[in-house]
Amino acid sequence: MLTLTNVTWLNILLCLACVGVYFLMWVFNKKNPAPYPPGPPGWPLIGNILDMPHIRVKPWLTFATWGKKYGNISHIQVMGQHTVVLNSVKAAIDMLDKKSTLYSDRPIFPVGGQLVGWKHIMALLPDGDCLRRYRRNIHRVIGSRAAVGIYSQIGEVETRRFLKRVLTKPGQLQAHVRHTAGAIILRISYGYEVTKNDDPFVDLADRGLDLFSRSTAPGAFVADSMPFLIKAPEWFPGAGFKRLVHDWRKIVEEMVFTPYNFVKDQMAAGIAPESFTSNLLENRTLSVEDENVVKWSAASLYAGGADTTVSAIYSFFLAMTLFHDVQKKAQAEIDAVIGPDRLPSFADRGSLPYTEALAKEVLRWNVVAPTGIPHRVTEDDIHDGYFIPKGSLVIPNIWFMLNDPQTYASPLQFNPERFLSNDGKKPETDPRTICFGFGRRICPGIHLAEASVWISVVMSLAVFDISKVVENGVEITPEVDPSSGTISHPKPFKCSIKPRSVKAVELIEQDANY
Structure with missing residues (x-):
């Protein structure tokens, strides 16, 4: 005992x-040939382990504080592991883009990657041939606006269905957003059509991606800094995570294998609709390695689109609840261009500049991946006179880059006009050049993500008025409090969603399978 x-x-x-x-x-x-970048002073033996922010306390805020105190490039060391935090777009571009041959690797996540099982997902793959195969597969499907355009009808149909669900049960907004995001990406990835609420594949994505976000965030587990704890028994100090990972791994495996096997079964029966997975499997004899690449490429596409879009669209409804004047300006533009007799479509995108700017502001105001996923340096480097040793983790503080008052005036305000040219004023930096990451690790689903957000924004504004809830005569103002984790979500909130007119109800209730 x-x-x-x-x-x-x-x-x-x-x-x-x-x-x-x-x-x-x-x-x-x-x-060392040069000094490390400045940062909080460490202690003998343990280095900066006491300075590492805990996953529950929004690490990007701590990183932003370091940036203000130490500059755009700051450094800590924990048990010999060097971590560099970047707090400016320039530093991120200079290192992660311009020196991408050195800065495009990924660290090993002992818990989230090795034990929970996410090591084969594209976001965590090391730089190399396997990563290039994944990206090639995904680029063919959604790597450009033209490629994504092939799937525009899926986005429009599923968003119409979303409007109908919101009209029927406006109090279940978050569930409707998750359902719709899952439905779109499942159709594209696996040809699977979501036909009911509480769909098992959508539920799998929700559970699996929640685990991804929690198990790969900076500071999530002590074992990520002290890998020897992986070998320790679960009662050993610092190894308590082992009580969780067995069940977590089963969820990840189910999320990856279940939809993949669904496609294979449908193909064997001759009834598989065209999809990313069926195209990669069709008329091919695959080795075990090739099949693993197809399976995890599809899972990467599925995972990338099932959770990030949820965060952005849910935050759009939060912003419209808080910034009613912005909502009215966008609706005036939609009414003038589209009129009351039809819903907007992707064909209208170029004619709605304010609504386009509003969708950009959603991506800036709610930072979906506040610290991205760390890059790893493959060789020693000297940058701006600082020594960046091989094996260092490099974390871009994307949240601060999108909330830097030197780049964005009044960053806490939701203001689409910052992206428009008014009275000769130059638009502020497009957030899409920042929020999807940098260098070779930029999100390959950027075009699908922004298209999904835009169609949800424009269709919702065309038919709904979104406002604060009034309870017992008191107007309830939602709190802006994003969650921690690799993927950040707005805190659940209440809002009132009502159709704008009788005609809007008619448009919503039209057959969503047009």
Whole structure:
């Protein structure tokens, strides 16, 4: 039986082991050719482990504080692992774009990647041939606006269905947003049509991607900084995560294998509709490795579109609840261009500049991936006079880049006009050049994501008035409080969603399968 004395001795042995590791590092450490970037001062042995923000406290805020104190490039070290945080777009472009041959690798996530099972997802793949195969597969399907245009009818049909569900049950907005995002990406990835609420594939995506967000965020697990804990028993100090990962891994495997096997079964029966997966499998004899690439390419497409879009569209409704004047301006533009007799479509996109700017502002105001996923440096580098050692993690603080008052005036305000040319004023930086990441690791689904957000925005504004809820005579103002994690979501909120007119109801109730 494990006693308190045993645990105490284990803690002492752990500390002694850490001291030994630190001593060896100190003995064999060579003199650096340049100083590390500035950052919070560390402690002997443990380095900056006390400075690392916890996943629950929005690490991007801590990183922003470091940026203000130490500059656009800051540095910490935890048990020999160097981490560099970038707080400016220029630094991110100079390092992650212009030096992409050095800065495009991914770190190993001992918990989220190895134990939970996300190591084969494209976002966590190391730089190399396998990553290029994934990206090639996905680029063929959604790598350009023209390619995404092939799927425009799917987006329009599913968004029409979304309007009908919101009209029927406006109090279940978040569930409707998740349902619609899942339906669109499942049709594209697997040819699977979502026909009911509480769809098992949509539920799988929700559960799996929640685990991805929680298990890959900076500071999620001590074992990510101290990998030796992976080998420790679950009762060992710092290894409590092992009680979770078995069940988490089963969810991830189910999310990846279930829709893939659905396509294979339909193809065997000769009834599979065209999809990303069926196209890759059709008339091909695949090796085990090839099949694994197809399976995880499809899962990467599925995962990338099922959660990030949810965050953006849900935040759109939050913004319209809080910034009613913006909503009215967009509706006036839609009424003038589209009129009351039809719903907007992708064909109208070029004629609605204010609505286009509003969709951009959604991406800036609600930062879906506040710190992205860390890059990893493959060789020693000296940048701006600072030494960036091989193996360093590089975290772009995307949240601060999109809320930097030097780039965006009054960043907390939701203001689409910042992206329009008014009275000769130059538009502010397009957030799409920042929010989807940098270099070779930029999100390959950028065109599908922005198209999905735009069609949801324009169709919703055409038929709904969105406002604050009034309870017992008191107007309820929602709180802007995004969640932590790799993917950040607005805190659940209440809002009033009502049809704008009798004609709007008629448009919503038209057959969504037109």
